[in-house]
Amino acid sequence: MRQGGRVAGKPSSHRSDSAPPAPGLAARQAAARLLAAVVDAHTPLDGLTDNEHGHPQYRALDGRDRALVRAILVTALRHRMTIAGLLSRRLEKPLPANATTLSHILHVAAAQVLFLDVPDSAAVDLAVTHAKADPRTARFSGLVNGVLRALARAKDVELPQALATTDDAPEWFGDRLRKAYGSETAHAILAAHRIEAPVDFTVKADPALWAERFGGIVLPTGTVRVERLPAAVIELPGFAEGAWWVQDAAAALPAGLFGDITGKRVADLCAAPGGKTAQLVLAGAKVTAVDTSKSRLTRLRQNLDRLGMNAEVVQSDLFDYTPAELFDAVLLDAPCSSTGTVRRHPDVPWTKTPADIGKLADLQRRLLQRAVTLVKPGGRIIFSNCSLDPLEGEDLHRTFLTEAKDIIDDPIRLDEIPGIASFVTPQGTLRTTPAGFDLGNPALSGLDGFFAARLRRTS
Template sequence: MVLNQEKPAKKPFKAHSKKRVPDSSSELAGPPKAGLETRMVASKLLSAAIDKKISLDGMLDPVHGNPAYKQLSDADRALARAILVTSLRHLPRLEAAISAMLDSPLPEGARALHHVLVVAAAQILHLDVPSHAVVDVAVEQANRDPRNRRFAKLVNAVLRRLVREKEAVLEQTASVSPVPEWFFGRLADAYGIEAAREMAEAQLVPPTIDLTVKSDPEAWVERLQGRLLPTGSVRLPAFEGAVSSLPGYEDGEWWVQDVAASIPAKLFGDIRGKRIADLCAAPGGKTAQLAAAGAEVIAVELSANRLARLKENFTRLGLSAHLVQEDLFQFAPDELLDGVLLDAPCSSTGTTRRHPDVLWTKGPGDIAKLAALQAKMLRHAVKLVKPGGLIVFSNCSLDPLEGEQLVANLLAEDKGLERVPVDPKDWPGLEEAVSAVGEFRTTPAMLPATEGFPGGLDGFFASVLRRR
C-alpha cells in the first residue's frame, strides 16, 4: 500500500504577484555568468546519482571524487553539495512542481533538461539563492548545451513562473510524498501508512551533529551549550564552522556519532576487561566506544584506507585497539571471544537525512542482496564467540528484511542461539524504540525536537544474541 503521489493538475496555480522577473532567454554574450560552472557540476552529478546510481559520497570526496567537483573553490563545492542534497531530498516534489508549470510533459529522453530544471527549482523553492540569478544561470546553462539549447525559452518560462508562484507551489506539492514509491511502499508494509508518512517527512530535516563523549556528558552539554540525549550523547545546536574547532576535539574528549549509531555498542553492558571484536570497524565510532568502556578491542576492517583513518581517529582520541586488516570471513581469533559487534553493511535507508541519494541509488533488489550478505556475516560472527558470549548485530537500514526478519530466520535455524531482550526501562526517553521482543528499532521520526535543537535520529536496528 502506497501513498497517493499523483502530480498536481497542469497549471493549477495563480500568480501571487505581478512583479516581473527579467526574461533570461536571450542569446549568449560575453563570459559565462557567475555560478554557471557550479550549477553545471550539480546537474552532472545529479544525473550520475539518479540515472547511473552512483553514490554521492564517492563523487563528493575531496580527494578521490569527481574531477569537475574537485576543481571548484571551497565555497562553490559547498553550494554544489547543498544543491545536490536539497534536490535529492525533495526530488518527487520538485518534479511535481516542474510538471505543474508545463502544458505537456518534457520530451522523452530529455534527462539533461530535467536535471537543469530540478537543480534550479531546488534553489528557487528551498535554498537562499537570489531567484533572478538562478533563472539567468539556468537559461545560460541550457543555451550552452546542444541538447538543451532549443529549450532555453521553456527553461526561462518555467522558472520565472516558479518564482512568481513559489508559495502556492510549495503548498500544492506538500501532498506529494518526498520519497520514491517503492520505498514508501516498504515502509507502509512494515510500519503502517501513518508511520511511513512521518518517516518520509522526517528525512527532509537536515541531520543533527551528535557527539559521543568519553565522560561527564553533563559537563560537555554545558560547555558546548548542547542538549543531553537519552543515550548520554550530546547534541549540538546549529552552528557555522568546523567541528574540529570546538573545545575538546584536539584533546580527544569526544567524537561525532549519530545518537542511534551509539546504541549498539552500549548493548553489551559492562565489558571491562573483555575481549570484543568489531568486525566492520571503520571509521571507528563504535570501536572507540568499546575501547573507552574498557574492553580489549580487536578492530577488523578489510579496507587499508579505512583502517588507516580509524588509526588516525584513535590517535586523536588517545585510545588503543588491535587493528586487523582482513576479510571478516577469514578472521579467526586465537581463542574464542567474549563478544562480537557486527554493524553490517546494509542499504543505509535509515540514514537518508545524511545521504538522500540512497533512495535513488538503491532499490528492493539491493536490499535483498545485502540481507543475504548480512545473514552470512552473522552466521560467521556467531562462530567467533565462546559459549555464553554475546553477538550484537546492527545496521542502519529501516527494512525488516535486513533486521527483524533476518534475526528471526537465524534463530529458527540455529538452536544454539538465543535472543537477549533489551529492557525498555533501561532506556528512558527511547522506550518506543524497543520492540515487543526486545530489539532496538529507531526511526528518523523519533526523538522529538526541543527548543533550539532539532529532533530525529538515524534509523537503526540492533539485536543482542547469546551463544548457548
C-alpha cells in the first residue's frame, strides 16, 4: 500500500488551531500513548490506568473515555501479534524501526476495527486525524487511511485465519511455554489468554445462594464464578455486608492446603491485598498479615474491615521481620512474574523479560528460605505464586528441597480439596493453567496459572 498522505508541513494536512478537537480523539491519543508506555517502556497497565495515580493523559478523560481506552489497550495487547500480522500484509515494506508512534496509532485503530464495537469509519477517521495532529506522523496520514480501510474490507475473511495460525505472545514467552508444557498445551494456554477471564468470588457461606444471585455457577472447589459482572463490584449485593470477596479460583486454593487451622497462629507473608488472609481468618486461624507496602496494607485493612474480620497487620520487609513467637503455619504467596494472570493482565508478557523471571525466582528462593524459619518444628509451609514458569515453581521447589535443612516435602493429596485432583502433579505439588478446567464454555473455563507446594519443618 503506497503512502497517500500529503507532504508534512502543508497547511491542508493539519486541522486549524482554532478548530475544536474531534470527538473521541483524546481517547485514541491517550490509548496510543499508554500502549507505547507498555510496549516500549515496559510499564504495567494497571498503574497507567489507575484512576487516582495513573497517567495524566488518562486521568484527564471522563469515565466513558477511560473505559474505552482500557478496552482498546486490553484488546490491542491481547491480540498484538495478530494485529501486527494483518497490518504488515497491507504495507509494501515494514515500518521504519523508529516509527513507533505510527505503529501505535495503527494498532489502536486496528484493535477497534477488528475486535471492538466501534464503527470502522470512526476508528479509521480518528486514526487519520490523530496521525495528522502529530508532527512525527503527519506525512503518513494517507498510509494510515489506506492501510486501515483495506484492513476493514478484508477482516471478515482474514481475521479467522490469522487467529488460527498466530500465537498472540512475544516469541520469548511462547518459547518458554512450549518448553514447559509442550506445544499442544502451550497453544491452548495462549488461546485462553485471548478470552477475558471470568470473575470469581470466595464467599463466607452458601455458595449456591450467591451463584443464584449473581447468575453464575459454583465450581467444584467452592468458588462462585460468573462470566461477566452484572454490575460494578461495589454495587453488587453482599459487598457492603462483607459476604464475599473477589478472588480467582486458583488463588483460593493454597490457603486451603493447611488442613484444620482452627485456633492456630498462621502468618500470611506478602499478604496484601488480603484475599488469602481473609480465607485463613474464615478458617478459624489467628492470622498475622505481613507485607512491606504501606499502601497495600491500607487496602488489606480496608478489605478486612468490610468483611468484618480481624488480623494482626504488620508492615515489614520479610527479611527484617522477627515475630515474638514462631507460627504454627506459614503461607508465602511470593511476588512473581504474574505470567499466570495474562487473561486478566495482557500487558504482562510485554512488560516482563526472561531476565525478570530469573531475578524473581531468586527473590522467591530467598523469601522461602526466610519463611521456613518462622514456623515451629512440625509446622507446615505453603509456598505459592501466580507464575506459569517452572523456574518460579517446580524448579524452585525441587532445588529448595535439595538444599534446605530441617525441611521436608509434604505432598498434596488428590482428595484434600474437592475438585483439585486434576491440578495435583505426580510430585504432589499443585499446578493450574488457563488451559485447564474445561467447563464447556471458554468464557467460564480455565483458571489463573498457579503453583503451590507444601513443606514441613522437622526440627
